Amino acid sequence: MSSSSAEHAVVDLIRAKRDGHTLSADQITWLINAYTDGTVAEEQMSAMAMAIFFNGLDPAELHTWTTAMIETGIRLDFSSLPRPTTDKHSTGGVGDKITLPLAPLVAACGAAVPQLSGRGLGHTGGTLDKLESIPGWRASLSNEEVMAQLTEVGAVVCAAGSGLAPADKKLYALRDVTATVESIPLIASSIMSKKIAEGTGALVLDVKVGSGAFMKTEHDARELAKTLVDIGKRAGVHTVALMTRMDVPLGRTVGNALEVAESVEVLAGGGPADVVELTVALAREMLAGAGIEADPAEALASGRAMDVWQAMIRAQGGDPTAPLPKAAHTEQLRAETDGVVTELDALAVGLAAWRLGAGRARKEDPVQAGAGVEIHARPGDRVRVGDPLLTLHTDTPDRFAAALADLDGGIAIGETAPKERPVVLERIS
Incomplete structure (x- = not known):
């Protein structure tokens, strides 16, 4: 097609979509x-x-839009692996360290987990940033290294190669600067083009809802979840979505090394109840999708998941026994009244962690491994005047003021405890 006829063709397509018409597959x-x-x-x-x-x-x-994006790049093929593949994608939240305990847990139950992850931008953390706080660990692996690690260890968490859905990379950057990020079809095709190109046999989506999530209302989260599941099913991938709460941060830590330490606690049979609950719920869905009958709670309690975690970290050059980086400076936010914590706003905590150096404003910005927020009191916890609510961690103490400003109004203390709500709100299949 000549450049002038291409010019006419694309203008016709823009006009058709602008006027509400349907575009053909071609x-x-x-x-x-x-x-x-x-x-x-x-x-x-x-x-x-x-x-x-x-x-x-x-x-x-x-479906056609997503397929076309996949076809601009390569598809990974895991059919030669000795075990079925299953993967999880989260739409991003605050304190969302679930991939870290989940990938080794599901591998310990007999599945292969190819978890191609990303870096954090803004107030939501990136899985690769968290793992890079482990001394020696590396995110970039060749396809051959990924296959070898899935065969030997069963789980890999690494950066996605540039060959997967290159159309998405261009479109993702464009959406960012044109105020079209919130479009559900564009979000869904972006997520699913990469996940389907990854070649996993089963996929579980963790669609977050609440102040710290991309989707603020249950209505929008449900629409996104249904759209994602529909794309997956049309592509022949066993796909399920869980809508999960993100009005309060997950667990008691937000940051990079802080979240790794908490993930290791979960793998050791401890850790915060909400992190354990969501990890096990997602593991059950991933194993069901892969056709494996196993009890993830037992694999967690027995220490088998911890063994896989250590093997996974070592396989990527990391030392699972090395001390994690700690921030040079800390400051505590303390309770000013007696009472019960009624609110801990996920967005406020996420922004504070970002200000402290745990996240980045631009893709090329560095992150601090030790920066973040440690949560001492969550909604429902009773506190007295002077009790620590949060500890802020950073290497650059001049960041404390901005972080504290973000937290202003983000924590409420009242007289009656809020009603407890489950972490998993709904299952969509």
Whole structure:
């Protein structure tokens, strides 16, 4: 197609979507390929993203859109592995360290877990940033190394290679600067193009809802969960979603090394109840999807999951017994009245951890391994004047003021304990 006819073609497609029409499979496939190879300009794809933001994509369009994004790159093939593959994706939250205990736990029950993860941006932490606080651990592995580790250890957590859904990489950056990030079809196709390209046989989605999540309301979280599950099923992948709470941070730590330490506590048979509950719930779904009958709670209690964790860390050059980095400076936020903690806002805590150096504002920013927030009192806990509520950790003490400003109004102390709510709100299949 000549450049002028391509110009006309893409303008016609933008106009059609702008006016609420359905695009054909051929039109969508052409558009994604032409955008990936540079035939379609960034400003044209920006207009298309905005048209989709307002008018959406129907299930057939979305299936084609996701498939076209997958086909711009490679697909990994795990069919030669001696055990079935199963994977988990979280839409991101505060204190969401679940991948760390979950991958070795599911591997300890007989599945292969290829967990291709990302880095944190803004107030939500990145799994790779957390693991990189372990001395020697490396995130980048070749496909051959991934296959060898899945065969020998059963679990791998590493960076996704550049060959998976390159169209998504371009579109992801574009959505960020065009105010189209919140579009459910664009979120769903971004997540699922990478996950399906990963080649896993079963997929469990942890769709967070609440102040610290991308989806603030149960209605929006449910719509996203249903959309994700539908894309997975159409692609022939066993897909289930759990909607889980993210109004309060998960566990008692937010940060990189802090969350690794808490994950190791969970693997040692301890750790916060909510982290254990969600880890086991997701493990059950992942094992069911892989067709494996096993009790993850038993694998956690017996220490088998800890053995896999240590093997997984060693396989990627890390030392699971090495002391984790600690921040040079700490400051405590203390209770000013007697009472019961009624609220601990996940977004406020996530932003504070980010300000302290646990997260980044831009992709190229470094993170501090020891920075973050330690939570001493969660909703329902009774406190007295002067009791520590939170400990802030950072290497740069001039960051404390901004972190404390983020926490202002994020913690409430009252007279009656809030009603307890489960971590898992709903299952969508």
